[in-house]
Amino acid sequence: MKILVCITHVPDTTSKISFVDQDTVFDKTGVQFIIGPYDDYALARAVELKEQLGGSIMALNVGLAETEPTIRKALAIGADEAIRINAEPKDAFFVAHQIAQVVKGGDYDLILMGRESIDFNGGQVHGMVGELLGIPSVSPVMHLDIEGNIAKLSREIEGGKELLEVALPIVAGCQEPIAEWKIPNMRGIMSARSKPLNVLDPFEDEQKTVVENFVMPAAKSGIKMIDADNVGELVDLLKNEAKVF
Amino acid sequence: MEKTLEKNIVKGGGFLFNHPHFSEIFIPEEFNDEQKMMAKATQDFIDKEVFPFVERIDALEEGLMPSIMTKAGELGLLGVCIPEQYGGLGMSFNTGMLIADIVASTGSFTTAFGAHTGIGTLPILYYGDETQKEKYLPKLSSGEWKACYCLTEPDSGSDANAAKTKAILSEDQQHYLITGQKMWISNAGFADLFIVFAKIEDDKNLTAFIVEKSFGGITMNDEERKMGIKGSSTRQVFFNDTKVPVENMLSNRQNGFKIAVNILNIGRIKLGCGVINACKQIANQSTQYANDRKQFGVSISSFGAIKQKLSQMAAKTFGIESASYRAGQNIDDQVDVLIAQGHPEHEAKLQGVEQFAIEAAIIKVHGSDVLNEIADQGVQVYGGMGFSEEAPMARAYRDARIAKIYEGTNEINRMLLVGMIVKKITKGEFNLKDELDFFNTGMIHKDTFDAAPLSKEYKAIKNLKKATLMVTSKALEIYGAKINEEQEVLINISEMVIETYVAESTLLRTLKLIDQSGATSAGLFINLTKLYLFDAVRKSKNAGYEALACMIDDEAHLDSLLKVMDRLTAYNHLNTSRLSRDIADEMILQNKFPYTLYS
Ligand SMILES: Cc1cc2nc3c(=O)[nH]c(=O)nc-3n(C[C@H](O)[C@H](O)[C@H](O)COP(=O)(O)OP(=O)(O)OC[C@H]3O[C@@H](n4cnc5c(N)ncnc54)[C@H](O)[C@@H]3O)c2cc1C
Ligand SMILES: Cc1cc2nc3c(=O)[nH]c(=O)nc-3n(C[C@H](O)[C@H](O)[C@H](O)COP(=O)(O)OP(=O)(O)OC[C@H]3O[C@@H](n4cnc5c(N)ncnc54)[C@H](O)[C@@H]3O)c2cc1C
Numbered sequence A: 001m002k003i004l005v006c007i008t009h010v011p012d013t014t015s016k017i018s019f020v021d022q023d024t025v026f027d028k029t030g031v032q033f034i035i036g037p038y039d040d041y042a043l044a045r046a047v048e049l050k051e052q053l054g055g056s057i058m059a060l061n062v063g064l065a066e067t068e069p070t071i072r073k074a075l076a077i078g079a080d081e082a083i084r085i086n087a088e089p090k091d092a093f094f095v096a097h098q099i100a101q102v103v104k105g106g107d108y109d110l111i112l113m114g115r116e117s118i119d120f121n122g123g124q125v126h127g128m129v130g131e132l133l134g135i136p137s138v139s140p141v142m143h144l145d146i147e148g149n150i151a152k153l154s155r156e157i158e159g160g161k162e163l164l165e166v167a168l169p170i171v172a173g174c175q176e177p178i179a180e181w182k183i184p185n186m187r188g189i190m191s192a193r194s195k196p197l198n199v200l201d202p203f204e205d206e207q208k209t210v211v212e213n214f215v216m217p218a219a220k221s222g223i224k225m226i227d228a229d230n231v232g233e234l235v236d237l238l239k240n241e242a243k244v245f
Numbered sequence B: 001m002e003k004t005l006e007k008n009i010v011k012g013g014g015f016l017f018n019h020p021h022f023s024e025i026f027i028p029e030e031f032n033d034e035q036k037m038m039a040k041a042t043q044d045f046i047d048k049e050v051f052p053f054v055e056r057i058d059a060l061e062e063g064l065m066p067s068i069m070t071k072a073g074e075l076g077l078l079g080v081c082i083p084e085q086y087g088g089l090g091m092s093f094n095t096g097m098l099i100a101d102i103v104a105s106t107g108s109f110t111t112a113f114g115a116h117t118g119i120g121t122l123p124i125l126y127y128g129d130e131t132q133k134e135k136y137l138p139k140l141s142s143g144e145w146k147a148c149y150c151l152t153e154p155d156s157g158s159d160a161n162a163a164k165t166k167a168i169l170s171e172d173q174q175h176y177l178i179t180g181q182k183m184w185i186s187n188a189g190f191a192d193l194f195i196v197f198a199k200i201e202d203d204k205n206l207t208a209f210i211v212e213k214s215f216g217g218i219t220m221n222d223e224e225r226k227m228g229i230k231g232s233s234t235r236q237v238f239f240n241d242t243k244v245p246v247e248n249m250l251s252n253r254q255n256g257f258k259i260a261v262n263i264l265n266i267g268r269i270k271l272g273c274g275v276i277n278a279c280k281q282i283a284n285q286s287t288q289y290a291n292d293r294k295q296f297g298v299s300i301s302s303f304g305a306i307k308q309k310l311s312q313m314a315a316k317t318f319g320i321e322s323a324s325y326r327a328g329q330n331i332d333d334q335v336d337v338l339i340a341q342g343h344p345e346h347e348a349k350l351q352g353v354e355q356f357a358i359e360a361a362i363i364k365v366h367g368s369d370v371l372n373e374i375a376d377q378g379v380q381v382y383g384g385m386g387f388s389e390e391a392p393m394a395r396a397y398r399d400a401r402i403a404k405i406y407e408g409t410n411e412i413n414r415m416l417l418v419g420m421i422v423k424k425i426t427k428g429e430f431n432l433k434d435e436l437d438f439f440n441t442g443m444i445h446k447d448t449f450d451a452a453p454l455s456k457e458y459k460a461i462k463n464l465k466k467a468t469l470m471v472t473s474k475a476l477e478i479y480g481a482k483i484n485e486e487q488e489v490l491i492n493i494s495e496m497v498i499e500t501y502v503a504e505s506t507l508l509r510t511l512k513l514i515d516q517s518g519a520t521s522a523g524l525f526i527n528l529t530k531l532y533l534f535d536a537v538r539k540s541k542n543a544g545y546e547a548l549a550c551m552i553d554d555e556a557h558l559d560s561l562l563k564v565m566d567r568l569t570a571y572n573h574l575n576t577s578r579l580s581r582d583i584a585d586e587m588i589l590q591n592k593f594p595y596t597l598y599s
Helices: A037-053 A065-077 A092-104 A125-133 A186-192 A231-240 B002-006 B033-049 B051-058 B064-075 B093-106 B108-120 B122-127 B130-142 B256-273 B276-292 B304-340 B345-355 B357-387 B392-404 B410-426 B455-485 B487-521 B523-551 B555-568 B576-590
Strands: A002-006 A009-011 A033-035 A056-063 A081-086 A110-114 A137-147 A150-157 A160-167 A170-174 A197-200 B147-150 B166-169 B175-186 B193-200 B207-212 B218-220 B234-245
Touching (some): A037 A110, A037 A137, A037 A170, A056 A065, A065 B033, A092 A125, A110 A125, A137 A160, A186 B033, B033 B051, B033 B093, B051 B108, B064 B130, B093 B108, B093 B276, B093 B304, B093 B345, B108 B122, B108 B256, B193 B234, B193 B256, B207 B256, B256 B345, B276 B304, B276 B357, B304 B357, B357 B410, B410 B455, B410 B487, B455 B487, B455 B523, B487 B523, B523 B555
Parallel strands (some): A002 A110, A081 A197, A110 A170, B166 B193
Antiparallel strands (some): A009 A033, A150 A160, B175 B234, B218 B234
């Protein structure tokens, strides 16, 4: 089993988010970065599948040198090797294109991703990679087992759960409870230092999107407690203040 | 490694007599990615395996604590400083400090972890022979076996060498039979291995033994009912003719007291450093609570009185953190030098720690004091909820208290650290006269380097050192060799020594940060340094006043010295409310402790 796990390098969920240059650029100063939480689940499942079935795990990130500590963490958790495509991940299509190129040269059985990144939360890359490669992509995957050449998976759909059997290779966007996320053990952290991290130049690609500017969501207003008997006031507030209908 | 060898090698206690450049000290920002990842993994571990179970841990649920210890072992947390050949990771002393720092926020587990990895494991690591190390260290490192340390007895606590437990050689000379009663033994309830201190015949000094539970003859009282760290197993342990093979004697006969003292030296610096994350957690929770809690229509975090507490929490934590890793690196550097000089590794490691016994005691006393102050302020920020078991502060407050008592009470450590300084002076290792020349030369200052924008602070710290040495030299002049009998004076001097070391550590750390990234981005750290220093100067001044007044009855003489003290502690022009608000506002904005080192 040859598994590719695509990981993002994203701001820690407790980071204070701000923008500079007329709100066109995310300000990274003081921000701590982590592996995308959904990617963590994908990686954890990959490690379990490798333990079960044998094989190897390649971690992949499209990003500049600053993402290497995050990639090392993936190596510490259990990836055997890693690739960093040396480019700013400009948009989802650019990233998907880079990933697709790596897959073409790599003969992977499984391409695991998070259901979505937690910086731009596009939830697009897996679908695009599937299309670019002409293979199935499924998201959000909550269970994944491999039997022979078949992936048995379940995913959340509106109002229920869908069980699928798909022939490999596939792309899967993962989320909990697909696996229990793993804490890298100390020995893993030390051995990550000597595992190969290959840096590749990006494949040329046109940029299909531009950012005009970012807007911060309005600050959450306080919570209003309304007496359970007072349905009239609730309806009034929902209508006139929250404007939900 | 080579780089560290070139560094100016620092002597333990030397900070009082020299003015190191900031490039000579290590700051935690300099931990490498691997060490930071270990810190983060440790944090993830306690978030996942300890915090969700605190109630059950504190209820001493059967088997829970040892199972968490086993998991910590699987993750590699129990063998960080054990050499690889014995199943550990072979990391540096300072990496071990870092792990102890992170684990600190877990109360009962902190003690279980510290007793196992520190006083439980280290005697074998540092004093075991090859066979003992090969036999026991891999099991302790993996967590398969848990260890405890049996020194204290009902009638011998601080006076540890007065222990009455006996070890009698069997007729066939194959075993020692150990009989006696030990008290306050952490981890006793689930330990597989006991480090036991006992006396052979009428020896003056103790001898240490490695005792496996399976040797038999070991019984225990019920768990002690404690004020805090309720989930840490603490029991009396009785040895009744426990049959210990002679090859399980640790080091030589009568070397046990020295082992106990040296192991406590190491244990205590980790204990002092092992408060940092607890302090940060209290600061995090207090900030969040203060932001959420509304009174008079606003968040209580908008009140100056609350900001004062939050900023003090940050400054005090910054202080103990700066001091801990500075000393930890000094130890690592010393060990490297000794190894390069051809000393065997375990001997080098011991001597490295021994060299910095003064700093170790400083960090133990200060760390435990600071944790208690911060916990107290945390309770206060929470108001009535601080007094309730529903909120986290009550537990934090109770759990903090033990740190001032074990691994040598703070009083014993304070006396010890001043005693060691006095010894170094009387042995001529440091020259008091040179440093005190200012009596003759007026108060001329030679700056050893430009400390802008903290030049005033740099000068204040140099003066603190002079004030400390002035009081010490007066005490030596008046009491001579009998200085040890003047505990009140010693305690006051220790206060000055501690505050000076910690304040200087914050200053040097901040200067280094300024050097690395500029004064603007180090703004927070400049504020923390100033706020810390202001308090340190006032505390030192009080302590100095009191010490001098205890020593000198002649009022004119006393007044002249108090005047010198006034001049040496003239760091007054500081608007602390502005500082405190700046710091607290950053915390309020981030809703947590104001900086993050390991995410
Ligand atoms: C400095 C910087 C600037 C950026 N500027 C822009 C911008 O101008 N416009 C814009 O739209 N986006 C921008 N991005 C976002 C970045 O391009 C997104 O990470 C990428 O577009 C993925 O898009 P998504 O959010 O749709 O990912 P999703 O589709 O939500 O991600 C799903 C999964 O795809 C995989 N994946 C996603 N990104 C990567 C990656 N980089 N490497 C490896 N695997 C990955 C992960 O497994 C992830 O869980 C920027 C990111 C950075 C770090
Ligand atoms: C929860 C807990 C866990 C512990 N774990 C362990 C363990 O794992 N292994 C172990 O061996 N021990 C352990 N101890 C014991 C601990 O180290 C001792 O309690 C401590 O050393 C103090 O000894 P004592 O209790 O006999 O107090 P005492 O020595 O009686 O001290 C009482 C007071 O007198 C002061 N005092 C004593 N002597 C002097 C002096 N010469 N000058 C000035 N003041 C003095 C002390 O500072 C203190 O304030 C533990 C204790 C507790 C409470």
